[in-house]
Amino acid sequence: MQTIQGLQAGQYKNATKIKISSNLTSFPQEILSLYDTLEILDLSNNPLLSSLPSEIHRLHKLKVAFFSDCNFTTFPKELAKCRSLEMIAFKNNGMTTIPEGAFPRKLRWLILTNNRIEHIPKSIGHCHRLQKCMLAGNRLTTLPEEMAHCRKLGLLRLSVNSISVMPEWLFQLPELSFLSFSGNPCAPQVDSDAVLEEVSWRDLQVHELLGEGASGIISKGTWTKSGIPKEVAIKLFKGAVTSDGSPTDEMAACILAGQHPHLISPLGKIYSHPEDKRGLVLELIPPHYANLGLPPTLDSCTRDAFPASTVFSLEKCKKIITGIASVSSHLHSKGIVHGDLYAHNILINDNGHALLGDFGAASVYGTDHAYAESIEKMEVLAFGHLVEDLLGLVERKVTAGEDVWDEKEGGEVEMLNALHYLCVNPVVQQRPTFGEILKALGA
Template sequence: MGAAVNETLAALRAGDLAGATRLDLSGADLSEVPPEVFALAETLEVLDIGTTRISALPHDFSRLKRLTVLFASGAPFQRLPEALGDCPALSQVGFRGCGIEMIPAEALPPALRWLTLTDNRIETLPAALGERPLLQKLMLAGNRLAALPESLAGAKSLELLRIAANRFEALPGWLVDLPALAWLAWAGNPFDTAIPEAAVPPVAWRDLTVGKALGRGASGDVFEAAWNGRPAALKLFRGTMTSDGLPEREMAACLAAGEHPNLTGALGRIVGHPDGAQGLLMPLLPDGWRVLAGPPSAQSCSRDVYAPDLSLSLDVARRIACDVAAGTARLHARGLSHGDLYAHNVLWDGTTGTAVLSDFGAAAFAPPGEAERWTALDVRAFGLLLGEVLDRVDGDVPAALRDLEAACVQPDSGARPSMDAVLSALS
């Protein structure tokens, strides 16, 4: 147990945290929720009890009437606690990697917006899940699900769904009819058998010179590298389940995407790593490039968080949109859905608007003959991003661009334009 959580626990027990709105007990040596937590019942909004030995919640947990966020990932719960269902304000619930097998209907709070159950042992979900009208974000990758409750077909607010690495024999057809759904990950299920020919060559480890670390993502670590003198980025995968799915399916998508000026796709697949690690060689972006926005917050749930001072000219905004559309169109042409088309996965030069689409962690191959049907979800995601970019234009925005945005985000997925048509309209 770290010194910081020791200090927090001591302060809690001494009554020194009166009025606190957040309490982080993650990693503490606890087998139950400390009763002193209830002294914060009038103020506590965020509670983290992850990676503790807590396996159940007190029956009167709902005394925390202002609690909106609960994290318990890595704690040994076998079932989602029924006590959650009585918490009136609870909207974000995270129980990742807990070993959960059961989801009682009574455990689903009425204000539920964001539910993370990644990497558990869940085989079935209750019909009550589709009866939570505020549900926007549902993370179910890495479970044992073969079906979703039919009630979810009425989930009008559901925007993001992760069902990768489960036991689905087919995608539930009604998913594309969900009017708000824009981000869907499904790779690594039994029906996902597509292994297209890689569009890039193998890269021998001995031909690489590895430099400094550039970053650490959910699925792997990225380093600066040189390949026979050519600057590049090297991503080495860790092989663990992510919230989007399996790293090996991310690799397959990158390889299929190949090299494109508006994608951080693969230049080659690493072979001969001394430890047997899996890796990809990717284009190295120039210094100074940055993400277009930050990822969603607890408050925004499924929408990115932009810098408040971001202001774009119309030409720059159009260039960002064109480049993202071009990268997405390339994926769609290869039978791929991106699944995570967000501004936080767009890297741009910060000046002219030159941009690339990154992060293939949620990418998946569409079922044969159904690519256009499922890539319509990416089109809605693009429309949302386009609207966010246009909102930050300093000056008037042509009506034609707002019309394009509206066409992309319309509830009827079958009426949305293809990404090729979007690219033509932008160009």
């Protein structure tokens, strides 16, 4: 973390990144002197900061600007003139207004989570490079039709708003793969209290921390049932709206999903927590399972990254793909869209057995939803990206300096390539369902 004193003393000359959180009440003018080098500016967690100077466009190399947990009630139109700006965050600002023409044309990644925004400006339709748009936890009742021009949009978070009808054009966007819309009037209420055993907090012992995400904390624990102890995972939800949606909706979707060989299955719903926190008891995943991929980077935006050393056999690749197709088919048969079908949300073991987790962006839409088939085929595109990524990691046999496949493997690769091609069809309605994908995989 840098300091305002260091900035004023000229200690950060030629800096490419500035991050200052020290109760700023105004934008430090000294930042403008970094116009030839500054690429990332993070002034988050300055609760009194509420405006930007008109000269901010002088930062002609600025690509990333973070102003989360500040006090911008109006989106600063000054950012529209920042010619290199690609990523903007104004999470938790109490923002109510976005003027027309406020977004820079090169915008790829927009984070406006947990504000009080009622309208998105029509001018968002000019953001033709927009790929990732986080709007959860606002007061939106609709989206502007002009947003249909954002043809590169791949991830959209709409959870916890007031949208009563999903716009038809949304399911015609050729690259939309990851969508959340729970906590809106257009998503049915889920009553899943009766379908999962209730577990008293008194019957649980919490041990070491296993991990922490935006929605909650997961710990290893022991559940003593009828005098018999069982090792489990215990997830306690934080309660605040995340960039994906509401922890309450996440828990409801997780419970409704139920049991499946490729799910991290819930065992019970926690009650009588001393701080009245919501929580779930989950199957404890053996330690030899590991994440399949890494989260997207700024450059990849909506696509996962993988360690350079990652290599799979063709057999293991197909086993992972088939497992995820199976669990995806299961979810959509219950009217659930996962919303985050990424490799980094999948755990695998050495044999290629896959487990899909993290329901933070999941939405229950119901099988009788008007756009049920479109919602499923939208998520098929995310699956198609996964197929492509995994095929790129398959170990190839090299003979005489050339990649070769034997006849059987060659047929399998050809089949998987053809499946990928079908899944990424830019015409949403022409993609297969997950049931059809399973048949193609011979499952």
